[in-house]
Amino acid sequence: MCTGLPRTACPLRLFALCILLSHAAAYFGLTGREPLVFLPGPFANEPPNGKAHLKQCEQMTLTRRQKRLCRREPGLAETLRESVRLSLLECRYQFRNERWNCSMDGRGSLLKRGFKETAFLLAVSSAALSHALAKACSSGRMERCTCDDSPGLQHREAWQWGVCGDNLKYSTKFLKKFLGQKRVSKDLRAQIDAHNINVGIRAVKSGLKTTCKCHGVSGSCAVRTCWKQLSPFQDTGHLLKYRYDTAVRVHSVTNSATGETELASPRRHSNTGPRLRPTELVFLEESPSFCRPSRYSPGTAGRPCSKDTSCSSLCCGRGYNTALHLTTLSCHCQVRWCCHVECQTCLREEEVYTCKKH
Incomplete structure (x- = not known):
């Protein structure tokens, strides 16, 4: 269950954030290159069906209703x-x-606050x-959905031609059901979370593009097949980071x-003034500085930084240490026949x- 979260916000709070609370130690310190493993190893190589599928659903930090949905849907x-x-x-x-x-x-306190x-x-x-x-639907990893419903494109043809579109329509519908999003309560925090x-769902939708493929003799475009395709997720991440900066x-x-x-x-001075845009991230309270260890952050001491670009900000005025490291690399390479x-x-x-402690 979503323990530790505001009761009014829990039905809306995403399952992944509950997993962050339970598995924070699993990803702390990542550089972005390492794979993430949230479930025990024995199930990693088993097909996502049968007992392995049920065990994976049970071991995730989900609500009872979400676990039921998970058990019903192999994949x-x-x-x-x-x-x-x-x-x-991406974060x-x-x-x-x-x-x-x-x-x-282990600092789940951040999730209880209304920070950016x-x-x-x-x-x-x-x-x-x-x-x-959406990607799982188009790749055939979900049993109850398939390619997007682009007009004039049959699923059998889509699989044959390798043009199965990303099914964002099914994804959005299922997501609302999975999160249990109903009529938002009067609680301010619950409204902000919703x-x-x-905003995240809209950011993905904004990256949905139409891609076309030609079929014909000698590359001619006598027959053209079009389907919907999502942008790389990093594009969505860049957009959401911009939304964060302008929250x-x-x-x-x-x-x-x-x-x-x-x-x-604050820019809305009356009930008839401009409303919040649905693409804007919103927050309730100002964030802490994150410079020193607290319930919200481990601080920046020891963080690597760039002397010319980031040390000044990251080190919070404490200065930085300089060390010489020896690294090995391949050099003087030559191609030998053949x-x-x-x-x-x-x-x-x-x-x-690296940033100093004091």
């Missing part, structure tokens, strides 16, 4: 794992040069799940016409900069 467990991998790697990549670098390290960082986590997690579900989740602080107001509680930003390359091993001295 869903692997898709959930893939979405967590996508969201974590670490986008914040690699920031004071908060997406590290949790929490908004990004919700958005990138919902985006990753939407993306992974808004940021939808809007909000408060609640009562609509005089309907009596409903709504989100509003098809063989011989290289020497050279040593290179590099300066490495």
Whole structure:
């Protein structure tokens, strides 16, 4: 269950964030190159069906209703794992040069607050799940969905020609069912969470493009097949990082016409003023500095930085240490007849900069 989360927000809080709380130690310190493993090894090489599939569903930190959906859909467990991998790697990549670098390290307190960082986590997690579900449909890893429903394209032809479109329509519909998104309560935090989740889903949708392939003699375009294809997830990550950088602080107001509680930003001076855009990330309170260890962050001490670009900001005015490291690399490579390359091993001295503790 989503333990430790606000009761009003729990039905809306994405499963991946619950997994972040339970498995933070599994990804803390990643550079973005390592694979992520959230389930025990014995199930990693088993097909996502039968007992292995059921075990994977049970071991994930999901609500009871989500576990039921997971058990009913062979292939869903692997898709959930893939979405967590996508969201974590993308978060670490986008914040690699920031004071908060997406590290949790047992600091689930951040998820209980209305910071910009929490908004990004919700958005990138919902985006990753939407993306992974659409890709799982088009790749045949989900039994209850297949290619997108592009007009004039039969599924059998799509598989034969290798043009099976990413089924974002099914993905979005299933995602709302999986997250249990119903009518949002009057609770301000629940409204903010729901808004940021939808920002992530919209970010994926904005990257859906139409791709076409020609069929004909000598490459002619006598017959053309078109299908829907999602952009690489890193494009979505870049967009969400921009949304994070331009996030809007909000408060609640009562609509005089309907009596409903709504989100509003300081730029909205009256009930008839401009409303929040559905693509804007929103937050409730200012973030801490993340410079020193706290319940929200391990701080920046010891973080590697770039002398010319990031040390000044990352080290928070404490300065940085300089060390010389020897690295090995291949050098003086020559091609030998035939098809063989011989290289020497050279040593290179590099300066490495890390933030000071004091």
